Amino acid sequence: MVPKTAPNTIIYQVHKSGREENINLPIIDYKRTQVKLNNKRVTHTKSFRGTVEVKSAQKNNKITVTYQPSKLFYFSLFISCLTWIVLIIRIFVGKLKK
Structure with a gap:
């Protein structure tokens, strides 16, 4: 999971191996954080440690996290x-x- 970065944007290619539903990313969830899962905007949750968490049933996922100042x-x-x-x-x- 090597991220690609751009201004206020991080893109992850995540490949899940098991049956886990949630993908927990190492990005702090701020108030204006927006998440796209496979180029579709989705709602995300804040994990127990305050990071971005997304639900996905697919094995291969492209997750784009942006911050809108x-x-x-x-x-x-x-x-x-x-x-x-x-x-x-x-x-x-x-x-x-x-």
């Missing part, structure tokens, strides 16, 4: 970039005045 995150990122731009402009304007 909040709007506050994007707003904070925008404010941070805007602050840097204003700071750089003030530095250049200050040097031009000298």
